[in-house]
Amino acid sequence: xxxxxxxxxxxxxxxxxxxxxxxxxxxxNKNDKDYFLARGKLxxxxxxFSFSATQMSGSTYMGAIGSVKxxxxxxxxxxxxxxxxxxxxxxxxxxxxxxxxxRLKSVTPADVLEARYYSKSVSLIASIIMLIxxxxxxxxxxxxxxxxxxxxxxIPYLPGLFLFGGIVIVYTVLGGMFAVAWTDLIQGILMIAGxxxxxxxxxxxxxxxxxxHQKYTAINPKGMDFTGIMPLMWVISAFLVWGFFQIGGQPxxxxxxxxxxxxxxxxxxxxxxxxxxSFIFICFSILAVSGGVLLPDLKQVDLTVPMMIEKLLPPxxxxxxxxxxxxxxxxxxxxxxxxxxxxxxENVYKKFTKxxxxxxxxxxxxxxxxxxxxxxxxxxxxxxxxxxxxxxxxSFSLMASAFTFPLLLGLWWPGATREGGIxxxxxxxxxxxxxxxxxxxxYNNFNNWMGGxxxxxxxxAVSLVLLIVVSKLTKPTPAEVQKVFFDDILVESK
Numbered sequence: 001x002x003x004x005x006x007x008x009x010x011x012x013x014x015x016x017x018x019x020x021x022x023x024x025x026x027x028x029n030k031n032d033k034d035y036f037l038a039r040g041k042l043x044x045x046x047x048x049f050s051f052s053a054t055q056m057s058g059s060t061y062m063g064a065i066g067s068v069k070x071x072x073x074x075x076x077x078x079x080x081x082x083x084x085x086x087x088x089x090x091x092x093x094x095x096x097x098x099x100x101x102x103r104l105k106s107v108t109p110a111d112v113l114e115a116r117y118y119s120k121s122v123s124l125i126a127s128i129i130m131l132i133x134x135x136x137x138x139x140x141x142x143x144x145x146x147x148x149x150x151x152x153x154x155i156p157y158l159p160g161l162f163l164f165g166g167i168v169i170v171y172t173v174l175g176g177m178f179a180v181a182w183t184d185l186i187q188g189i190l191m192i193a194g195x196x197x198x199x200x201x202x203x204x205x206x207x208x209x210x211x212x213h214q215k216y217t218a219i220n221p222k223g224m225d226f227t228g229i230m231p232l233m234w235v236i237s238a239f240l241v242w243g244f245f246q247i248g249g250q251p252x253x254x255x256x257x258x259x260x261x262x263x264x265x266x267x268x269x270x271x272x273x274x275x276x277x278s279f280i281f282i283c284f285s286i287l288a289v290s291g292g293v294l295l296p297d298l299k300q301v302d303l304t305v306p307m308m309i310e311k312l313l314p315p316x317x318x319x320x321x322x323x324x325x326x327x328x329x330x331x332x333x334x335x336x337x338x339x340x341x342x343x344x345x346e347n348v349y350k351k352f353t354k355x356x357x358x359x360x361x362x363x364x365x366x367x368x369x370x371x372x373x374x375x376x377x378x379x380x381x382x383x384x385x386x387x388x389x390x391x392x393x394x395s396f397s398l399m400a401s402a403f404t405f406p407l408l409l410g411l412w413w414p415g416a417t418r419e420g421g422i423x424x425x426x427x428x429x430x431x432x433x434x435x436x437x438x439x440x441x442x443y444n445n446f447n448n449w450m451g452g453x454x455x456x457x458x459x460x461a462v463s464l465v466l467l468i469v470v471s472k473l474t475k476p477t478p479a480e481v482q483k484v485f486f487d488d489i490l491v492e493s494k
Contacts, residue, residue, distance in 0.1 A: 003315040007153055010319025011326070014190075015167050018183050018330065022171025025178035031359035032366050035176035036107050036342040040261035042181050047265065048272025050184035051256040053191065053331035055085060055246060056280060057141055057392055066301030068288030072216070072223020076285055077235055081243030083281040086273035088244050089254065090266070096411045097257035098266055103484055106258055108339065109251045109407065110347045116410040117421035118481050120351050125422065127343040129402045129429055130251055131373075133395040134340045136384075138377030140391035141329040143384045144302065151306040152322055161381055164326065165333075169374035172334040173367050177259075180334040187327025188276055194324025195283035198305075201312050202290035215293045223292065233452040241400065241456040248404030249396040249456065252335040255342075333377070341370035393456075394436065394446060401432035401459020405467055414486045420471030428463025435459065 029035040042050075068075040097112065104115050110130070114123035142165045149160030171179050206212035217224050246253070260266040291304040298307060305325060309318045345366045384391065406424045409416045432455040439449040449455060 004154060006315035007319050007322065010316060011153070011323060014319075014323040014326070017186070018167060018171050021179045021183050021186075022174035025175035025182070028178050029176045029363060032345060032362040033105075033107060034178075035363055035366050036338060036346065037255070037258055038177040038181065039102075039259055041178070042259055044260075044265045044268030045272050046181045046185050047256050047259055048269035049188035049276060050181040050331070050335070051089075051253050051269065052086065052273045052276045052280075053184040053188040053328070054253045054256075054335040055082075055250050055332075056191070056277065056328055057137075057332035065284060065288050065291060066304040068285065069291040069295070069298075069301055069304050070220070070223070072220055072289070072292070073225060074223070074235055075238065075288070078238035078242045079281045079285050081239045081241075082246075083274075083278045084243050085246040086270055086277055089246055089250075090257075090270040090273070092408060093247055093254065093411055094257045094266055094270065095263060097254065098260055098263070100411070100485060101258040107346045108258075108342045109254050109403070110343060113403075113406060113410065113421070113425075114347070114351075116416070116481065116485055117406070117418045118478065119418050119422070122418070122422060122425070123347045123351055125425055126403070127347045129425070130343055130399060131340055133398045134336050135373070135377050135380055136391050137395040138333055138336055138374070139380035139384045140395075141333045142378060142381035143391075145326055145329045146381070147303060148306045148322065148325060151303055152310050152318070158382065161378065164329075165374070165378040165381070168330045168333045169337065169371060169378070172337050172374070173371050176366070177338060180338050181256075181259075183334065184331045187324070187331045190320065190324040190327045192276065192279060192324075194321035195280060195287070197317055198308065198313065198321050199283040199286045199290075202287055202294065202308055205312055206290045206293040212290055212293055216289050219296045220292055237452065237454040237457045241397070241454050245396075245400040245404050245456055245460060247400075248402065248407055248460070249400030251399060251403065252332070252339045254407075255335070255339055333374075337370050337374050337377075340373045341366050344369045344373075397436075397454065397456035397459060398429055398432050400456045401428035401463055402426075404428075404460045405464040409464075409467060411485070414477060414482050415471055416467060417471040417474045417477055419474040420467045420469075423470040424463040424467030427466040428459045431462040432456065432459030 033039065034041075068079070097109075100106075100115075101112055104111060106112050106115070110123045110126040113126050114120060116122075142161055145164040146157045146161035149155040149164065150157055153160070155163070171183065203209060203212060206215065213224070241249075256269070257266070260269065287305065287308070291298075291308060294311070295304060295307055298304060306322075309321050309325075313321060345362060349365065350362070402425045405428070406416075406421045409424075410421060435449060435453075435455040435458045436446055439455075440446055442448075442450060
């Protein structure tokens with residue numbers, strides 16, 4: 001049996017299993033609330049792995065490792081910050097999101113923002129910004145998968161794209177959150193197994209830790225310095241962006257805080273998330289350096305991991321690692337797809353139509369919308385921009401700029417007003433886009449920015465200032481809204 005056939009067998013088993021989850025859970029969805037959220041019906045391991053697997057997209061396996069291969073230790077603070085991201089998210093917004101969403105029966109983060117800033121316009125603005133960011137993010141994951149198929153399975157780009165995209169769309173459309181969360185758990189386990197296999201093999205092939213770093217220094221001396229390739233401000237920005245700003249930049253992950261039935265489940269989920277991401281980003285950093293030694297002349301850096309799989313591992317083990325890489329991509333696509341469908345149904349259709357559709361109709365509508373958005377992402381992926389990491393980064397930066405502080409202050413500061421929240425969301429998003437445009441005009445690309453400051457730093461900073469200033473100048477939040485969001489804080493402060 002040749003190598004390609006062995007790869008095909010492993011990946012076929014994996015794909016059949018993922019589709020099986022979709023068909024199995026398709027009958028568990030009794031209404032659109034089950035389909036989009038499955039509140040109180042998932043355990044801590046499933047929630048924790050789903051949160052982290054959604055955050056760690058194809059850019060973790062593909063784009064980011066390839067970029068770190070070039071940037072070296074410039075990017076290591078960002079990896080450390082990414083490993084710590086669950087701490088920021090769970091501790092700062094997780095528990096309050098869980099409690100408040102249970103009171104409000106929220107299905108999406110836009111529901112929480114609408115209730116906090118007491119306006120349907122807030123829900124619409126949030127939904128539009130997320131949907132704009134989601135389509136290129138979906139396309140980036142699909143591109144990463146198709147590129148992987150090209151390198152390892154020798155399947156041309158378009159057939160690989162439609163095969164991968166079709167499978168993830170089908171099981172998401174059929175099974176909803178039940179299928180998405182449970183497949184995320186399986187995919188997270190495969191990601192751990194994949195990195196646990198590949199990282200030691202790569203280090204050994206590079207000559208061991210000491211020799212690997214010596215060789216990397218000879219090949220890329222600036223890469224051994226934290227500020228050798230990119231300016232210090234870039235390094236600081238990266239640390240902040242990939243940790244703290246996950247709060248606003250990953251709404252598809254934040255949805256997991258709406259699922260747990262109690263605090264105990266949420267705390268256990270956080271433990272799973274922290275351990276999972278810490279392991280992944282330790283291996284991530286090791287693979288980036290070893291990739292720089294083993295594949296110094298690889299021009300398409302997004303293909304670093306697929307090339308290492310093909311070069312270092314026998315087909316059966318390579319198939320497991322490949323399944324982990326595909327799982328990283330699938331776990332982001334399915335979660336983003338599902339939230340996109342929920343935004344259209346719950347925050348646009350239901351809020352802005354006068355009729356109240358029945359449960360079966362909204363469930364079917366949710367599936368149709370999710371399918372359409374998936375097909376749109378598939379269409380964009382046919383001819384997307386080249387660098388996976390920067391596609392994801394731009395989408396993430398837009399959402400981090402719009403939502404981080406309106407969400408965080410909205411949950412913790414009673415003084416935030418409707419006008420302040422709207423100003424923060426719009427102003428942060430606009431500033432992010434403007435900063436990208438300025439960087440493009442100055443450097444003729446989107447991955448260099450004025451002063452080395454990421455748009456995902458400038459955007460949230462402007463959002464924070466606008467939210468505070470405008471809130472101070474406008475009427476206070478109504479008492480009934482304050483009671484829903486801050487009854488515990490207000491009582492404790494008296």
